[in-house]
Amino acid sequence: MRGRTSEGRLQALDAYLLHHERPLLTRQDGDWARAVFVDVGLGEQPWTTLESARAFREVNAALRVVGVEADPARVASARVHADALTDFREGGFTLPLRPDETVRLIRATNLLRGYRAEDVPGVHQVLGERLLEGGLLVEGSTDTSGAVGVSHLLRRTGSGLAREALLFHTDFSRGFAPVLFRDWLPRDFRRRVKPGEPIHDFFVYWTEAWSAARAGGHVSPPEAFRHSLQGLSRRVEGLVLEPWLLDHGYALWRPTGGVFG
Template sequence: MPRPPRQSRPQGQITRGKTARNRLRRVDNFLCLYDPGLIRRTDAPGEVSYYVDLGYGEEPFTTLESAERLRRLNPALPVLGVEIDPQRVERALPFEDDRTHFRLGGFNLPLQPRESARLIRAFNVLRQYDEFEVQDALLTLGAGLMPGGLIIEGTADPFGRIWVANLLRKRADGDLWVEGLLFSTNFRWGFEPAIFQPRLPKNFIHRMLPGETIDAFMNAWKQAALATISVRTLGLRQWFCASALALRDLGWPVETRRRPLQQGYLLWKRSGRVSDGALFRDLPA
């Protein structure tokens, strides 16, 4: 199988690379629920749009698991695992096939001519960076997205039970926009809004301070959860759903469709151009 042409030096830092099997299963499940059309789309002749797993770690488990899950929707889906550590890439190469590839790269994705990314997953990658580096890293990553493509970037606990992620969409004019902040739990560690705070992505983890958007949101969710705590007797899922509805009634733009909530996904719908600072604060649409 031919190797891709020599790329410019990968941008980024080597991660710890410790990823448990199935840690990111719920991320893939959410993507299938949230935008199945993007997964199912057919590439034009001669073009390839990948699902990209950025920073898959010491072993290529997360990339291979994603390929298996997402190909239930699209058996022909091209999948690309990207790592900045050459040894990790070498270890992954024996797992390649005609639809699954592994390449050395960083935020500047190692894409060939007529290749792009339709979906990019980057988990536990930016947590080790300084906050001021986050915006540029995601804009660089977004340069490889096709119009309409999606980035999901966030932080998960070691087992993938609790995580929080930014959703970013590339618009037709080429600008990268914030689409929401997503909270996910499988309820194995209970539920209350405070359990998500240690897993906030890098753009918010240090901003739990009075006057900050994320602080106001989390405090409102805690208020909503307290107001609906009687529902807890019916189960944690029911309490989670009830807290989301109460949060909406407090004026916060959250997704309240029953199916995502029942599965433990709460989407705070946000909007703004990344280059204008929308990762850190709310901006007019």
């Protein structure tokens, strides 16, 4: 379970979702009218859940938010902040949802770092069971301040839960080099950055592109980031080079057929 989550730690994820997943946050037709956002793992205080609720309600004022935590004391403390649209419930990966609730978005960040890598796909499946088709599960890790993070983006499709993309983010406060992300990869990739693994090749190519960018005079962290991704895109399929993403420190890798397992 999450420990002392600092305020603002997940604001970069909020910003990405508001920019790239606004239709998911605002959709109101059919079952989507009662579809909630679920934040799994509150930490000692529910700051990140409350921050996300405020941010997402700027585009969907009626959005219901459910914070889920396994520790009863933390749930009791969080309930001080509950209101008509915000609820806090005791539970785990099998989400404690009401029969009439559907789910549009689930976030489970900084929860699985202590789990075995082979257990991660099963946790994803359990978490994603209640997602509406088209709904999204975000699962990954950040550093303690939220300056650096990497997340799985898993989409509910008609045939199941698809590993749609990996999302990397840095705010450049720690500089930039691709190696910065290695310690914050999702749990199932963290020990796989080694020869013979696709994620190893990804980082080798990105590091080579970063070195070439710096040799070409693009030495500031934002410039090196942008130009390294442009170089990487010539060797790796599926990088999304949208200007807003690059300008704000996001690397979105969405390979055809999904992210390898």
